[in-house]
Amino acid sequence: MPGLRRVLVFAKRTSYDRYIRQQGVPRVKELLARGDVTVARMMRADEHHHRTVEEVQRALDAVGARSTLRYRDRLEDLDAYDLVVTVGGDGTLLWASHGVGDTPMLGVNSAPQDSVGFLCGTRMGEVLPHIEAIARGTAPRVKLARMQVCVDGEVRHRRVLNDVLFANPHPAHTSRYLLSFRGTLEEQKSSGLWVSTGAGSTAAIRSAGGRLLSLRSRLLQFVVREPYTPDGGPYALPRGLVHPGERLEILNKMRECRLYVDGPRLSLPVELGQRVTFSTSDEPLTVMGVSTRAVSERQRHTTVDDEVSDAGDDARAPGPGLRRSLPPTR
Numbered sequence: 001m002p003g004l005r006r007v008l009v010f011a012k013r014t015s016y017d018r019y020i021r022q023q024g025v026p027r028v029k030e031l032l033a034r035g036d037v038t039v040a041r042m043m044r045a046d047e048h049h050h051r052t053v054e055e056v057q058r059a060l061d062a063v064g065a066r067s068t069l070r071y072r073d074r075l076e077d078l079d080a081y082d083l084v085v086t087v088g089g090d091g092t093l094l095w096a097s098h099g100v101g102d103t104p105m106l107g108v109n110s111a112p113q114d115s116v117g118f119l120c121g122t123r124m125g126e127v128l129p130h131i132e133a134i135a136r137g138t139a140p141r142v143k144l145a146r147m148q149v150c151v152d153g154e155v156r157h158r159r160v161l162n163d164v165l166f167a168n169p170h171p172a173h174t175s176r177y178l179l180s181f182r183g184t185l186e187e188q189k190s191s192g193l194w195v196s197t198g199a200g201s202t203a204a205i206r207s208a209g210g211r212l213l214s215l216r217s218r219l220l221q222f223v224v225r226e227p228y229t230p231d232g233g234p235y236a237l238p239r240g241l242v243h244p245g246e247r248l249e250i251l252n253k254m255r256e257c258r259l260y261v262d263g264p265r266l267s268l269p270v271e272l273g274q275r276v277t278f279s280t281s282d283e284p285l286t287v288m289g290v291s292t293r294a295v296s297e298r299q300r301h302t303t304v305d306d307e308v309s310d311a312g313d314d315a316r317a318p319g320p321g322l323r324r325s326l327p328p329t330r
Helices: 015-022 026-033 044-061 090-096 126-135 292-300
Strands: 007-009 065-069 083-088 105-109 142-144 147-151 154-160 163-167 175-181 185-188 191-198 220-225 239-242 248-252 258-261 264-267 274-278 285-288
Touching: 007 090, 007 239, 007 285, 015 026, 015 044, 026 044, 044 065, 044 083, 083 090, 090 105, 147 163, 147 258, 154 191, 154 220, 154 258, 163 175, 175 191, 185 220, 220 274, 239 274
Parallel strands: 007 065, 007 083, 083 105, 105 285
Antiparallel strands: 142 285, 147 154, 147 274, 163 191, 163 258, 175 185, 175 248, 191 220, 220 239, 248 274, 258 264
């Protein structure tokens, strides 16, 4: 990407920004005043974040790029730029990525001691060399597969970078649905269903029992969260891997249901009887600064070989009462 011209700097609002500068929340002010442990790192993280925003702007000035600063509280199409630089952590990059198609992204972790920055190519104090490498066209990059989500055949999102949680919006309620994959249809009750990309396989789905996939993987995976099986028998579809070209389908049996996309900030309603389909998107995301060493290290710990893994390797033979496929959409 030789010759950066227009660059968007997309920064989060810190907790201190929101609770003190914008809202003046009395409870948070009180906790800060007495040095309560629950807010002990808030001011430090705020200071580091704003210093990092300034560092990014100085680095872009140094390579002759014209930068525009925008905050995370608004999102729109971000493809009018040569580069999108996010300042925050992985959550900021995930949110901004929903507005990015072909434009490369660079994540800058502004508070490495306080936030997760797995997808961030650089961090506070180390920005300039990465910006210079991008301007010269020598920076490492990786293409990350994203997920497409359809409801009753209509595309609702095609830029899911991490994961989707299908669940009842009330955490204490049981999620009820029919899960369809590779010709097997199974009625399930659980706390919900995680579906993730390769990039998202280190996140919540791994804590739920999922596998670590290669960062470059184009597979999706699903894991049933806290399955409810009163008879003690296992589900036929407790988890699995979905290859490009395949689809995972859910038929919703709940009056209230949501799809939580890349975290809690974006949720999509699903009505009773609607069918949700997950597949690999045709819009990958280019992320800058992720070194080949980091990709190789991720690959070394990967528990699934994309070339030989079978998307049905966790599926069991369907038990009594299981149908072989979903009924056609009316």
